[in-house]
Amino acid sequence: MSMINVPDNEATPPLETFDVVVVGAGLSGVGAAYHLTRQCPDRRFVVLESQESFGGTWLTHRFPGIRSDSDLYTLGYRFKPWTGPPIATAAEIRRYMGEVIAENGLAAHIRYRHAIVSADWSPDDKRWTIVAVRTDTGERLLFAANFLWMCQGYYRHAEGYTPDWDGMAAFKGQIVHPQTWPDDLDYTGKQVLVIGSGATAATLVPAIAGDCAHVTILQRSPTFYRTGRNAIPIADELRQLDIKEEWIHEIVRKKILYEQAAFTRRCLAEPEAVKADMLADVRAHLGPEAAVDPHFTPRYRPWRQRIAFVPNGDLFATIRSGQTSVVTDEIERFTEAGILLKSGKTLTADIIVTATGFHLSGPGAIDFSIGGQALDFTDTVTYRGMMFTGVPNLAWIFGYFRASWTLRVDLVADFVCRLLNHMQATGVSEVQPALRAEDQDMPILPWTDPEDFNPGYLMRGMHLLPKRGDKPDWQHSQDYWAEKDQFPAIDFADPAFVFK
Template structure:
């Protein structure tokens, strides 16, 4: 890799855009659509580290990769989804590709552009973004009036794998789903998948037919919702020959309403919801399978994300004997596999560490404001998308209990409205600041662990901005309310400081 500091000093030119979008995943392509349709005269560019669009759907290449949210709500509000609600990565990328082609977005995207730093100057009211071409090492510089962070929330280059004793002694292959080898042959092999979340639930049934046997090894179980990979309402409306745009909107509203009710019940009637979820699993694994300890979590429903298992494929693999479950803790790796704390040894040819990812706040980009480094953990968030002391920047962070794209669309409308408001008032700078009435407001972690506490969030909470105890100073995770709140945000509120 060439010396990027020297290369940057000799960069040939600086390109300027009104808006610079970071990332060509589901949020970035959505943001580009909103700029194209709502602000067609605004110049913009999308910088993407990877070789193509797709974000997480490009990063992950493990067997069976699919959504764990329904595509009626994970799809954009402006483009109807016509396929099965749980979709493969290929189907999602095809859908995104259609959005790019239909709206002439491809010409705005620069692939293999890794951003290293972003510097704000109050003297110039500009962001300066230094990037490197990952294929050539060429240094590039951009300036932008506004920065739109759509890079996601985890580190794409490498997944999270705990350090277990003896890993170096294992004679087989250790694979993380995030860096899946294209040439991995697991035919007839003994596989152990460490993990109990959506990735494990996806990869196990996908590998089970070819593998000799797949064992799901979990320290603690997860809630799942098994069911038919179809939306009955959508099927009925299609039989009635209702227009697809109408079907998309009606089905989205029905799903979102049901999700809102389910979330409320998970808090208010957690025992009933727990029983219903376990009954759904029981119906697939059969009457003799021990739900305790394998599928009975210790936490209440919705404290961690619940994955939908289409057509119950995970449980069918278990019931058919092609897969099995072990609920135990790892003592250490041994040459032939994994020694559990119970004393049992799981033999393996391949071990898949479906153990999650590393949180990456703002894409590991070095931010400065007027020469001073920005530590986002020292900032306070405005509705989970703007941060005190950081001008002309918005971040897309989706929902934990609903589809990510729902918030990407809300934020897209907000950004366009904010930019238009700035134009009308001839403001070149906007940042959020605590108001006099917020002076004694308690500052709290990004989210309450009693509300939601997956491992990746708990490991990285110290990196995230603070929240206040007022709705405007937090990410409420409540789409059903935010869909009405966001369009009504008062841009003249004292939380917005213009210059």
């Protein structure tokens, strides 16, 4: 039987049983719920979400100007046309998700403020027993399910990553991380120092610069930026022709995917040419005399880290106007009035914003066990980035680095629903991936290749993630164009799947 972690002095709560438990009500979890209702309509499922509402990333982050850095034609679902500007605000994304929930009757399946504490697989009962806690009341709850679907994303929502710099306690102003932005933070007329120059800074700075006395972006190393209009001309033209939104969504989606794939290939094949084009774009926004080197010339090739999209060049407009300045240096220590840099220069500030990334979280930051024995996902090898060797009846949605996260939500959902239907049709109750005979001597590697993609959050947290093999079946390829054809062709007769 499953081991339930309930204190001796606390009564065991009643057990609710489902066919599937979905973890998280962000883009992944809401997408999973939709596909379950369509492709597995006879399955009982519940979505457990730790926050007070749906949205995931788009609920956690509430800093000024929060918006997508992927277009909504691909960040949106394939089944729900997007009709607004391609780069959308968090409020617009949550409104879109709310429509998906309302239009498909998903609200009845979602339990909010349910934080999962542990999950134990019972080899005898062929089910997961999940212990959850109500975040508002502290009440402990028990759920059981034959299949556990992890849709919680890959970072810790409770707090962002802030390095432990020397002297932080001495600073007399406020230190704020964008992930936990205070609702009452007043930056009007203040000197604001933003540490970091990635997508968060590129979003935040244009939103606050007009209200601050001045904003300074302090970066250790530059980021690649792409600019463009926040519009898709072909979408606007098709709407003028009164084309159905479903058709527009599909046409624009395919066009964007094709162009993104072509750009990625060019980044790998002609990195110096792409770099020159991107720096020329920055110079065009800042003016011919702008200091593109060193402030906008990264040390890595394009797409080795995520490229920040700047719609309508708004970040560069604040720099050109003098509202924002950029400093490239390293921090020696914090002072009472700001920061002392290793160059000896000092930066004063009333507010310091640490736009320094997030904490990577493995599959759920949950205490997993199998038959009461602790499960360490880092000891497993991934099957195509969505299942793990030796772990029964569990799938994980992990999106794409160089394309919209939600593209993989739809693909993985198709696979999981097909797997569930296959298990029902063949009368089996357990499945887990296993290395085949020909895979036994395969090199086992980290989750991703640092030479291919190496942002700070991934390098800091690689030790938390499962391993990959050097064969396509045993890694997350990060290639949507290949996976969209490979996933539907996965054969459950493959010895990589062990059914019981």
